[in-house]
Amino acid sequence: MNNSIAAVGPLLGYLDLAGIAVFALSGALAAAAKRQTLVTFLFFAVITGVGGGTVRDLLIGAPVFWVGSNVILLICITAGLIVWFLPERVWRGSALLWLDAFGIAAYATFGAAKGLAYGIAPLPALGMGVLTACVGGIIRDVLSGEPSILMRPELYVTAAALSAALMVGLLLLGLPSPIAGALAAVAGFAVRGAAIRKGWSLPSYRR
Numbered sequence: 001m002n003n004s005i006a007a008v009g010p011l012l013g014y015l016d017l018a019g020i021a022v023f024a025l026s027g028a029l030a031a032a033a034k035r036q037t038l039v040t041f042l043f044f045a046v047i048t049g050v051g052g053g054t055v056r057d058l059l060i061g062a063p064v065f066w067v068g069s070n071v072i073l074l075i076c077i078t079a080g081l082i083v084w085f086l087p088e089r090v091w092r093g094s095a096l097l098w099l100d101a102f103g104i105a106a107y108a109t110f111g112a113a114k115g116l117a118y119g120i121a122p123l124p125a126l127g128m129g130v131l132t133a134c135v136g137g138i139i140r141d142v143l144s145g146e147p148s149i150l151m152r153p154e155l156y157v158t159a160a161a162l163s164a165a166l167m168v169g170l171l172l173l174g175l176p177s178p179i180a181g182a183l184a185a186v187a188g189f190a191v192r193g194a195a196i197r198k199g200w201s202l203p204s205y206r207r
Helices: 003-008 010-033 038-060 071-085 095-117 122-144 157-172 177-198
Strands: none
Touching: 010 038, 010 071, 010 095, 010 122, 010 177, 038 071, 038 095, 038 122, 095 122, 095 157, 095 177, 122 157, 157 177
16 A cells, blocks of 8 residues: 555545646646657656655655555656647646646645644644645746746645645544545635636735
8 A cells, every 4th residue: 555545544545646646747738838758748747746745755754655656656657648648629728727726735635634644743744735735836847947836926835735724723623534635625726726717816025
């Protein structure tokens, strides 16, 4: 069994796998936007899918989640191949934004839960959720030469932080992890979705 799933339970583990899949798709889409080769598609899919979780596991002292199983890399490679072979019209428009929205909500929720499962304090666990959700996208943007989402005022990290904070808070209140995970992920996705549709953003520094 995957170490991440064993640490937090199967339902949250499947949320993690879903987050990995959609982040891998978003990485491949970034390669598609730059008209790259299949090798670059697969590289972007893998690095975006596992980047945040790798940093999290190294920081909390957990076995890096993708090195003990073939499943994670197969998910990422499959995502890259899907984007490569499907017609461009399938991905045209805001597909990357919506995949990212789901990915950050799922990954932030899972990352926070895994942090708590490995015995770290609540605030650092919240931070692990944010790192899990955001690092892969940051790496993707840097490698593709796009401005990092961190440098834009739209609600992105805020949505990840909301999911992570809710997950930590609800677990500390004693809510079962599947219910807490569902509520936290939906809340983060709703905030990010509203930011995409309505242009919600945080105020920027003006002094």
